[in-house]
Amino acid sequence: AQSVTQLGSHVSVSEGALVLLRCNYSSSVPPYLFWYVQYPNQGLQLLLKYTTGATLVKGINGFEAEFKKSETSFHLTKPSAHMSDAAEYFCAVSGMFGNEKLTFGTGTRLTIIP
């Protein structure tokens, strides 16, 4: 069984400030972890993923995330927020053995303050 908890349904940051979106997961098997972004009235777009190997993964639009097994976390960061980063962000987990289904968190809406 897998689950994802995203802390903070709404996060606001000033333009140019650090973006930190939190994700904690629970998984009975080694996890694959994902961050997706959803812009208004659009589908979800993959930002980045962790499968195996390097625990710091880089994605599109300057985002990165670090897999910390001891903390069961996969927080998303970006050093400097841009107005175009305003969107909803979803963390998701899947199992790496025979299970391609994704379990999503409830999402975090990111607002950028000019």
Next chain:
Amino acid sequence: DAGITQSPRHKVTETGTPVTLRCHQTENHRYMYWYRQDPGHGLRLIHYSYGVKDTDKGEVSDGYSVSRSKTEDFLLTLESATSSQTSVYFCAISGGRSSYEQYFGPGTRLTVT
């Protein structure tokens, strides 16, 4: 962008009527999924398919059925729509065990009155 289309994009229907949503892909991916998105719940899996005529239930499958007669098409049917099925429905595809990335369609906004 992955070649995924959903139809219709918007639909308003009355309680008790049947509704079918279509997902069409041009990527020849093996796996297809139907999710619903609701505020405060994120995305929840309704049904998924791991091949032609091979489907299985997700976590919120009650009131929904699916069919996949061709690799490229995955249909979601609400046999008798209820107001609780008002939602945004997303289709996704993936390549399977060697590729865990899922690619999403643009969504269908369904309103049941």
